[in-house]
Amino acid sequence: MWLQRRQADEEGMSDVNMTPLIDVSLVLVVILLLATPLAFESSFGVRKATSSARQASSETEAPFIEVTILSEDEVQVNREVVSRPTLARVLRPLLASSQTRQVSVKCQDEVSHGAFVEVLDITKLCGAKEIAVAGR
Amino acid sequence: MRPPMIRNNPMCTRINVTPIIDVALVLVIILLITAPMLTVADLDVDLPAAHSRDIEDQGYISLTVSKWGEIAVDEKIVPTVDSVREYLVARMNQDDQKDALVVVRADAGLPHALVRKVLEEARASGAARLAIATRQGGE
Numbered sequence: 001m002w003l004q005r006r007q008a009d010e011e012g013m014s015d016v017n018m019t020p021l022i023d024v025s026l027v028l029v030v031i032l033l034l035a036t037p038l039a040f041e042s043s044f045g046v047r048k049a050t051s052s053a054r055q056a057s058s059e060t061e062a063p064f065i066e067v068t069i070l071s072e073d074e075v076q077v078n079r080e081v082v083s084r085p086t087l088a089r090v091l092r093p094l095l096a097s098s099q100t101r102q103v104s105v106k107c108q109d110e111v112s113h114g115a116f117v118e119v120l121d122i123t124k125l126c127g128a129k130e131i132a133v134a135g136r
Numbered sequence: 137m138r139p140p141m142i143r144n145n146p147m148c149t150r151i152n153v154t155p156i157i158d159v160a161l162v163l164v165i166i167l168l169i170t171a172p173m174l175t176v177a178d179l180d181v182d183l184p185a186a187h188s189r190d191i192e193d194q195g196y197i198s199l200t201v202s203k204w205g206e207i208a209v210d211e212k213i214v215p216t217v218d219s220v221r222e223y224l225v226a227r228m229n230q231d232d233q234k235d236a237l238v239v240v241r242a243d244a245g246l247p248h249a250l251v252r253k254v255l256e257e258a259r260a261s262g263a264a265r266l267a268i269a270t271r272q273g274g275e
Contacts, residue, residue: 020158027159031166042189043239043267046255069248107248114244116251117184117270124188133255 044124046133065094066134067123069107072115087119091126101129176200176241177208184244186270196237197227198269201254203243217250220257228262238263 067087068076075087082090095101103123107116120131179202199220200208207214209223228234238258242251258266 017154019152020155023155023159024162027162028166031170035170040272041183041241041269042186042272043269044186044188044190045237045265045267047266107252109247109249109252111248112244113242113246113248113251114184116248117186117244117268120268121186121188121270124186124190133252135252135256 044120044131046120046131064100065091065098065103065128067091067103067105067119069105069111069116069119071108072111075119084115084119084122088122088126091123095127101127102132103128103130104132104134106134177211177213179206179208180204181241181243182245183241183269183271185273187273189270189272196239196267197224197233197263199224199238199240199254199258201240201242201246201251203245205246205250207254217253217257220254221261224258224261224263234262235264237265237267239267239269241269 066076066078070076070081073084075082075084077087077090077094080090095103105116105120105123107119123131176198177200179200181200181202198208198210202208207217207220209220209227212223212227214220214223224238228236240251240254240258242254255266
């Protein structure tokens, strides 16, 4: 009987110890869960619109497209006021015909940052090469 | 005859330290890798969603503006918006990061006036490159 038990103990030793593997896997899962929101962050570059660039745009038939966000739903492109859903339709041909593909974006104080970024995103997706954020 | 129980399995009295060493080493490696990513303030920020992306710098200075208007340069909370310049200059001089990308992580619900003021302060502090942080994908 004693011999049988001894044999059973020795057989048990041949099993693979899964504990370290499970420990490491669980730690990895927890850290990935914590780091995921940071991994999905992105950004796009902006530069400040200079007054000389804007002056040049008015003199040379606007190679610099001016976008002004009037409210959460209304955007002015050069002199034309459009709604935000139709902005891409207006902006795409303008950018296609522009040589510099530079856009100056101006935003009213009370407009939310979310709406501002959405307009920047549409502008980028329409093919803007450089976006300048105009001051007050 | 009954076998002596203690003499047969003397190893059972030792603590198995292998799992704890494994976990500790994995934690060290992961902390080394993620340390540069975690230099952002723990503030409540709901970033605006966007589809486009064009800046992928690994090392950058983050300028966080929470939904309650609290501002932080990396992980340091800034008392007022007017102090942003002072903190940012100190941060840029700290590791000689004069041409580092400054990423403004502002909440989507904030009024644009505050975000523009932060952008202006960042520009005034000598930041050569500015970017606006977004949440990738959108709805």
